[in-house]
Amino acid sequence: MAQLNPDKIQSIIATDCGSTTTKAILIEKVDGEFRLVSRGEAPTTVEAPFEDVTIGVRNAIREIEELVGKKFLQDDEERGVLTPRVEPNKGVDLYLSTSSAGGGLQMMVAGVVKNMTAESAERAALGAGAIVMDAIAINDGRQPYQKIQRIRELRPDMILVSGGIAGGTITHVAELAELIAAAEPRPRLGIGYNLPIIYAGNKDARSYVQEILGSKTDLRIVDNLRPVLEEEVLGPARHEIHNLFMEHVMAQAPGYNKLMKWADAPIMPTPGAVGLIIENTAKQEKISVIGVDIGGATTDVFSVFQDKFNRTVSANLGMSYSICNVLTEAGDENILRWVPFDINRDDLRNRVRNKMIRPTTIPQTLEDLVIEQAMAREALRLAFEHHKDLAVGLRGVQQKRDISQTFEQSGTGETLVDVMDLGMLIGSGGVLSHAPRRIQAVLMMLDAFQPEGITRLTVDSIFMAPQLGVLSTIHPVAANDVFQKDCLIRLGTCIAPVGTAKEGDPCVTVTATLPDGQQVEKSVPYGSIDTIPLADGFAEVVIRPARGFDVGEGRGHEVKATLEGGVGGLIIDARGRQPLYLPEDTENRIRKLLEWYKALDVYPMDVLAKYAKK
Amino acid sequence: MAHAYTPGLKVTDSTIVVKRRRLPILGEVLVNLGDTVTSETIVARTKIPGDPETVNVANLLGLDPADVPECMLKQVGDPVKKGEVIALKKSFFGLFKSTLESPIDGTVDNISPITGQITLRGPSIPIEIQAYIPGKVIEVIDREGVVIETPAALIQGIFGVGGERQGVLHMAVNDPAEVLTEDKITPDMKGKIIVGGSLCTIGAIKKADEVGVVGIVVGGIIDKDLVEFLGYDIGVAITGHEDIDLTIIMTEGFGQIRMAEKTFNLLKSLNGQVASINGATQIRAGVMRPEVIVALDEFKERHDEDAVGEGGMSVGTPIRIIREPYFGKLAVVEELPAELQQIESETKARVLVARLQDTGELVTVPRANVELIEE
Numbered sequence: 001m002a003q004l005n006p007d008k009i010q011s012i013i014a015t016d017c018g019s020t021t022t023k024a025i026l027i028e029k030v031d032g033e034f035r036l037v038s039r040g041e042a043p044t045t046v047e048a049p050f051e052d053v054t055i056g057v058r059n060a061i062r063e064i065e066e067l068v069g070k071k072f073l074q075d076d077e078e079r080g081v082l083t084p085r086v087e088p089n090k091g092v093d094l095y096l097s098t099s100s101a102g103g104g105l106q107m108m109v110a111g112v113v114k115n116m117t118a119e120s121a122e123r124a125a126l127g128a129g130a131i132v133m134d135a136i137a138i139n140d141g142r143q144p145y146q147k148i149q150r151i152r153e154l155r156p157d158m159i160l161v162s163g164g165i166a167g168g169t170i171t172h173v174a175e176l177a178e179l180i181a182a183a184e185p186r187p188r189l190g191i192g193y194n195l196p197i198i199y200a201g202n203k204d205a206r207s208y209v210q211e212i213l214g215s216k217t218d219l220r221i222v223d224n225l226r227p228v229l230e231e232e233v234l235g236p237a238r239h240e241i242h243n244l245f246m247e248h249v250m251a252q253a254p255g256y257n258k259l260m261k262w263a264d265a266p267i268m269p270t271p272g273a274v275g276l277i278i279e280n281t282a283k284q285e286k287i288s289v290i291g292v293d294i295g296g297a298t299t300d301v302f303s304v305f306q307d308k309f310n311r312t313v314s315a316n317l318g319m320s321y322s323i324c325n326v327l328t329e330a331g332d333e334n335i336l337r338w339v340p341f342d343i344n345r346d347d348l349r350n351r352v353r354n355k356m357i358r359p360t361t362i363p364q365t366l367e368d369l370v371i372e373q374a375m376a377r378e379a380l381r382l383a384f385e386h387h388k389d390l391a392v393g394l395r396g397v398q399q400k401r402d403i404s405q406t407f408e409q410s411g412t413g414e415t416l417v418d419v420m421d422l423g424m425l426i427g428s429g430g431v432l433s434h435a436p437r438r439i440q441a442v443l444m445m446l447d448a449f450q451p452e453g454i455t456r457l458t459v460d461s462i463f464m465a466p467q468l469g470v471l472s473t474i475h476p477v478a479a480n481d482v483f484q485k486d487c488l489i490r491l492g493t494c495i496a497p498v499g500t501a502k503e504g505d506p507c508v509t510v511t512a513t514l515p516d517g518q519q520v521e522k523s524v525p526y527g528s529i530d531t532i533p534l535a536d537g538f539a540e541v542v543i544r545p546a547r548g549f550d551v552g553e554g555r556g557h558e559v560k561a562t563l564e565g566g567v568g569g570l571i572i573d574a575r576g577r578q579p580l581y582l583p584e585d586t587e588n589r590i591r592k593l594l595e596w597y598k599a600l601d602v603y604p605m606d607v608l609a610k611y612a613k614k
Numbered sequence: 615m616a617h618a619y620t621p622g623l624k625v626t627d628s629t630i631v632v633k634r635r636r637l638p639i640l641g642e643v644l645v646n647l648g649d650t651v652t653s654e655t656i657v658a659r660t661k662i663p664g665d666p667e668t669v670n671v672a673n674l675l676g677l678d679p680a681d682v683p684e685c686m687l688k689q690v691g692d693p694v695k696k697g698e699v700i701a702l703k704k705s706f707f708g709l710f711k712s713t714l715e716s717p718i719d720g721t722v723d724n725i726s727p728i729t730g731q732i733t734l735r736g737p738s739i740p741i742e743i744q745a746y747i748p749g750k751v752i753e754v755i756d757r758e759g760v761v762i763e764t765p766a767a768l769i770q771g772i773f774g775v776g777g778e779r780q781g782v783l784h785m786a787v788n789d790p791a792e793v794l795t796e797d798k799i800t801p802d803m804k805g806k807i808i809v810g811g812s813l814c815t816i817g818a819i820k821k822a823d824e825v826g827v828v829g830i831v832v833g834g835i836i837d838k839d840l841v842e843f844l845g846y847d848i849g850v851a852i853t854g855h856e857d858i859d860l861t862i863i864m865t866e867g868f869g870q871i872r873m874a875e876k877t878f879n880l881l882k883s884l885n886g887q888v889a890s891i892n893g894a895t896q897i898r899a900g901v902m903r904p905e906v907i908v909a910l911d912e913f914k915e916r917h918d919e920d921a922v923g924e925g926g927m928s929v930g931t932p933i934r935i936i937r938e939p940y941f942g943k944l945a946v947v948e949e950l951p952a953e954l955q956q957i958e959s960e961t962k963a964r965v966l967v968a969r970l971q972d973t974g975e976l977v978t979v980p981r982a983n984v985e986l987i988e989e
Contacts, residue, residue, distance in 0.1 A: 144668045171679070174728035181724065182666035182733045192640055208728050316850050321897055325849030349837040351938065353868040356851050357773045359897060361937040361983045362961055369959035438961035514722075594866050607958060 004094065006262060006475045011092040013064070013072055013081055014467035015057050016270055017044055017099040017259075018448045019297075022053075024060035024324070025467050026068065026092070027482055034478035036486035039462060045255070046101040047485040050120045052255035053101060054080065056261070061516040071089040076371065080262030094474065097263050098466040100255065100270035104578035105129055106188060106247050108156040108179070110136040112172040113165035116199065120226045121162040123390065124234040128158075129272025131298070136179070138163075138172050144179060151183035155251045158195065159185065160237060161209070164202025166227045173205035177212040184216065189252035195219040200237040213341040220244065245269055267473050271300050271311065273469030277483060278302040279309045280472055282379050284480065287423025290449065291464070292380060294429035296359055299379055305416040310391035314383040319431050320359030323375060327352050330378035337582060338374035338447065341367070341611040365605045369436070373444055376431040380448035388415045420452040420552060421497065426488065428460035438567040439539055442491050451497045452577050453552035454543075456564055457491040484602035490566035492534070495541075496573040497549035503527035503581065506546040507574035512539040513561075524574040527581045529596050530571065534565030541570065568600070590592045623770040623865075623903060625877050628914035631766040632752070632909055634758035634880075635743050638662070647754050651762060653780050653890050653909075658685060658743045658759045664727075664736030665716055672730020672761045675703040675712055679730030686721050686732070694734060697718055700731075701865040727738050746778050748909045765883055765913035767841075769865070769877055771831065774893030774904025775844065775853045775860030781807040781828040783881065783889045783908065788860040790878035793870070796821045803827050807861075807879045807889050807906070813870040814862075820841050824859045829891045831881065831906055833866040833873035854894025863904040871942040873932070884908045927986065933968060937983040944971040944987070 001475075012027040012034075021363040025039045025341035040063025061072055061081065070089045074082050082091030107130040111118025119514035122135050133154045136147050151159075159180060163173040180197065187195045196218045199209050200304075206221055213219050219595045223236040250256040260267055273292075278291040291302040298320040302311045313596075314326040327335065332345050343539035348371065355372075356363065363369040391414050425445055427433070434439045441459050446449075464487050472479035507526040513519050514548050524530045532539070545551050545561045551559050563570055575581050575596070583589045590612065598601050641660020645651060657773070664880040671686070672679045689701045692907060693798050713935040716734060724733040730871065748869035749764030757808045786808040794810030796817035814832040816839035822830055823843075841847050842858060863878050889908045890942040945968035954962045955978070963980040 104628050145665070148666055148668075171729050176728060176730065177731060178668070178724060178726055178729060178731060182668060182735075183665050186639055212726075213726075322850040324847065324851070328847045328849050346836070346838060353773075353837050354936070354941070356896060357867060357895075358936050358985075362963060363959045364937055364980055364983060365939050365958050366960075366963075369961070434961075436962075471707040604960065 004474060006477070006492075007032060009093040009475055009478065011085060012096070012471060012475070013061060013092045014095040014096045014269045014471055015052050015060060015098075015463075016567075017046070017056065017097065017101045017103075018270065019393065020044055021465070022056035023462075024057070024064055025464050025466070026064050026072075026363055027369050027471075027478060029478075033485070036464070036482050038064045038067045039464070040067065044101050045090075046253060052258075053099070053253065054255045054258045057097070057259060057262075064518065067406070075202040078258065079261045080258070083264065083479065089348075089613065095262060096467065096470045096474065097259060097266050098268045098270045098273045098470050099250065099253075099256070103242075104271070105133055105269045106131050106133055106157050107160060107241070107248055108132070108134050108136065108151065109160045110162065110168060110176050111506060112176065116229070117164070119390070119392075119395065120232050120234070121160045121200070121237070123232070123310065123513050124162075124225055124237040125160050125241065126390070127234060127272070127309065128238040128245075128311060128488055129275065129311075130241065131226065131267030131313050136176070138175060145202075147179055148183045151180060151185050151274060154188055155188040156195075158198065158241070158244050160198045160200060161541070162199075162201045162225050162237075165225075165229055166203060167223060168202050170202060170205040170208065173201050174208045175413075177209045181216055182211050185208060187248065189249060191250075193248070195231040196241050196248050196405050198222060198237060198244065200240075204280040215314075218248075230338070230394065241270065242266065250507050255484065258347035265470065266468045268466075268473075270466045271313065273466040274300065275309065275311050276469040277479065278473050279304055280480065280565040281424070281426075281474065281483070282307075282309075282438050283424065288418070288421045289424045289426065290417075290422055291426040292383065292428070292432075293433055293465075294319060294376060294379060294383070296428075297322050298431075299383035301383050303391055303417060304457060305385065305391070305418060305421065308391075308416055310387070310416065310448060312383070312387040312390050314386050316377075317379045317383050319372070319379065319429070320356060323356050323372050326375055326379045326482075327435055330384055335371075335374050337589065338593070339370055340590045340597065340608065341370075343367075344369070355521060367611045370603065370608070372431065372613075373440060377447045379594055380444065388417045391416045398540050402580050419450060420550075422451050422453075422455050422459060426455040426458050426460060427450060428463050428465060432465060433461060437602065438491055439490070439602050442494075442568045442571060443596070443602055446494060446496075446571070446573055447580070450496070450577055450580055452492055452496050453550070454559070454561060454563065455494045455496070455565070457494055457568070458488045458492060459573075460487055461489050462487075480553040482600050483519050486598050492531075492566060492568035492571050493563040494571045494573055495543055495563075496575075496577055497545045498553050499545075499549035499555065499577045500581070501546075507542045507549055508546060508551070508572060510572050511542045511544075512570060514539050522572060524556050524572045526576060529571065529573050529575055529589060529599050531568060531600060532570040534569040535567065536565055538562050538564050539570065572598070623772060625769050625874070625880060627767045627880055627883070628765060629768050629908060630913060631749075631768055631909075632761060632763045633747055633749075633759050634759065634867055635746065636755065637741065637743055641659050641741070643754055643757065643760060643920050645754075645760060645886055648750045650749070651751060652748045653743040653888075656742045657751070657762070660741050661738035662741055664720060664738050666723060666735045668731050668733050669714070669717065670729075671701050671714060672733050675701060677703060677730065677757055678800055680727045681725050681901055682730045682732070682967060686722075688727055690722050692722050692723060692772075693720070694722060718723050736759055744778075746892075747907055750838055764909045766910055767880060767908045769831070769880060769906040770867045771863035771906070773851075773853075773863065773895050774863040775840070775848070775895075776829070776858050776893040777854050777856075778890065778892045779807070779828045779861045780888060780890050781805055783884050783887055783906075784808050785882055787841070787883050788810040790833065790875060794818045794830070798905040799809040799825060799827070799837060801825050802835050807891055809830065809878075810873075811878070815839065819862070820862070823858075823964045829861040829863065831863045831891070833863065833864065834869050834871040835862065835871045836870070837868050840904060851895060851897040853896075854892065857892075861891055863893055863906065865893060866942065869942070876987065881906070912974050925965070927981070931938075932987050934983040934987050935968070935977075935979055935983060937979075938984050940970065940979065945969055945977070945984075946971070948976060
């Protein structure tokens with residue numbers, strides 16, 4: 001791959017090969033800044049009968065060619081994008097790609113102690129964009145034969161083995177290596193190949209690991225990811241995962257050898273690239289960020305809190321392929337609590353199953369849409385719970401406590417996720433990005449994540465975060481320009497006081513000075529939700545929470561801030577935290593839901609009334 | 615442009631079915647290019663390493679892990695029998711001896727001076743791959759498997775559970791709307807693949823399982839009945855590996871839904887013939903649908919094959935609506951407006967206007983919510 005000079009780059013094509021669709025975007029420098037010019041998509045062609053990913057890539061790029069009337073592809077089908085640009089209408093300066101086709105990157109991880117080195121290994125794998133199929137640990141409660149059985153059953157793309165701090169255990173690490181050797185694991189792709197294993201554990205155990213696994217597997221040794229208890233060094237392990245992803249997983253997938261040659265930078269796993277863009281946003285804006293991507297099969301959650309990046313993937317929470325699992329995990333009750341009408345349980349279950357087997361159908365009735373969005377709330381909530389469990393501080397670390405902490409029950413390994421500190425929530429995935437009314441995405445995210453205090457809400461317009469993520473490795477300025485201007489749709493800012501009271505009691509008063517100088521004041525009682533319209537620009541806001549309510553500065557303390565508007569304006573969510581106020585009896589619950597939906601204009605109320613009466 | 619509707623599942627009285635039969639790991643291919651095979655012919659086999667068992671010799675004999683190798687009476691690669699002494703510890707100048715017996719038949723796979731553990735490996739497990747369909751071997755993949763081809767009638771279902779099975783097709787109902795109930799299952803259906811109409815009740819599923827029916831092909835099943843039969847809920851749409859003796863294939867969906875006329879009539883015409891079925895379903899990229907395959911002696915030329923499915927939809931095309939509020943209804947396309955229209959959910963979608971078969975009512979539905987059918 002040739003050395004690239006970012007200053008000379010004027011036009012870029014980036015593709016993302018998803019499991020069903022390959023999406024291409026064209027970015028060009030317009031009036032000194034990078035903007036999204038066009039996009040195209042085509043079905044992914046990894047599977048039979050095509051079995052060559054580049055066909056889908058060429059088709060997606062060809063769609064852009066037709067739309068903008070320029071030429072980007074070489075005539076020879078075996079060759080890819082014309083780089084560098086030869087004339088204004090011919091070629092681009094940079095071509096990049098990400099991929100999650102063929103099931104993405106599937107890994108197993110192993111560590112000595114379940115919630116220490118095994119958990120660090122899991123974070124390294126997830127951060128690199130993998131789905132973690134299982135985490136094996138010496139103390140995970142399973143018998144050796146059960147662990148061996150598990151390793152044999154799952155056919156991961158690779159295994160990341162960790163364990164032992166510097167100068168720590170060797171025996172347990174050797175035991176892990178012996179377990180893996182005994183299982184004789186086979187890789188998912190490429191019959192006849194040895195399974196890649198990355199060892200990122202105690203340096204003193206390397207020779208033993210080499211002896212045990214060296215001849216049976218494709219062993220790679222990198223720096224210990226937990227050299228001391230107090231420190232986690234995930235970089236080298238993640239880097240090696242990306243290398244192996246290119247060498248093994250991609251090289252085995254049909255057509256990828258060609259695609260790798262076409263691209264000017266290594267192909268990244270899609271979620272790894274999305275993680276990069278989320279991390280960059282948090283860094284640039286100096287805020288805590290949560291990003292979520294809800295797909296048909298999985299839901300990915302990314303977060304940056306206290307400068308620490310975390311990613312989790314809930315492999316079986318999605319809106320089509322695994323929608324039945326959302327029903328099973330959340331339960332009928334939790335889904336139906338968001339639905340403002342009565343529906344027969346058996347009917348609900350048959351409907352959800354039929355959505356699973358015919359995933360490309362769309363809700364025609366409002367009733368179906370409301371149910372689908374209720375399912376999305378629960379899928380997001382469950383994925384977020386899962387994320388909070390893994391995005392934790394290092395466990396097993398000695399902490400110094402002062403006298404004020406003597407009676408606090410908090411231990412090490414507390415979740416890093418603090419929704420009061422959350423600055424921005426970014427949603428993506430069809431159900432959020434393509435909701436018929438944008439405000440529906442606002443309410444789905446509020447109900448699922450229940451942010452506290454002041455939080456900006458956004459959605460990714462067409463899910464181009466993967467392409468922008470990989471672009472950020474080569475040209476961070478271009479990636480950021482497009483991300484801010486064309487990718488993120490600003491939905492507004494939410495003000496959510498923390499506290500509880502009786503329905504109708506005073507909760508919060510917000511005074512906003514709008515960009516045109518007009519002043520608007522709204523007092524919202526507990527149990528209600530309201531908005532101050534502000535489609536564009538910023539408002540100077542004074543928030544006065546009632547006694548007992550906190551919007552970030554302590555109970556009853558006023559907060560002044562400059563808040564950004566959006567499609568939903570300034571959303572004043574006085575429904576309480578934690579918990580969010582939702583009456584348990586059906587009649588009152590439906591009354592409240594209808595009141596909220598009306599206040600924010602979430603659904604056409606006349607049509608909704610038709611179903612409520614039924 | 616991509617089709618905006620769900621293409622119909624394949625239901626055809628004559629096509630060429632090609633099946634790739636591969637081993638999970640390298641092995642031996644037992645048939646040759648051009649061979650004719652039956653569905654039971656074993657086409658390839660291999661042995662996967664036996665189950666390993668770890669034994670902590672250091673703990674059991676009270677040894678330091680480093681001393682384990684010298685106490686071993688068997689070395690790596692040696693065969694061992696269950697109960698055979700494999701390690702010996704002598705103490706007090708050989709006066710006291712403690713021994714360790716092998717817990718399994720197998721071989722010594724590893725002796726570790728670091729952990730003090732040994733790994734014993736049980737006998738290799740043979741894996742054999744059957745042809746699954748009768749036909750001709752058209753390709754041999756060296757040490758991996760074969761590709762088999764046959765002219766056949768093929769019916770793809772929408773969702774199934776259970777793996778590959780063979781049996782004689784037997785019509786258990788007379789009409790595609792008929793419900794397959796318990797009383798229609800008889801002991802002579804043992805080993806057969808039975809065909810129901812719009813629904814198969816839980817009573818019928820259980821009775822079929824009891825009498826030894828190997829497969830059920832039916833229009834629909836109630837969700838909770840399937841959960842009751844399996845004993846657990848299916849969360850993710852990957853099936854085929856359920857531990858059940860009865861493969862179930864739904865042709866239409868969940869709930870009571872009349873089996874499509876064409877599917878029913880084709881199955882009826884194949885009554886009494888041997889079919890290969892598989893319930894395995896995977897709904898995502900590389901969609902895999904359950905299938906019923908009946909091999910034919912020869913390929914029947916059909917000039918109209920899939921004419922509708924390939925060419926798209928036009929006025930007069932028969933369709934089935936696959937989402938509320940007209941779920942399961944049959945209709946005929948009356949109009950295909952080109953521009954996007956806003957539907958009740960306020961989604962903007964490409965729609966079609968169709969006349970419902972049962973009431974004659976004209977309805978507007980998103981094209982994504984219909985399936986093509988050939989009657």
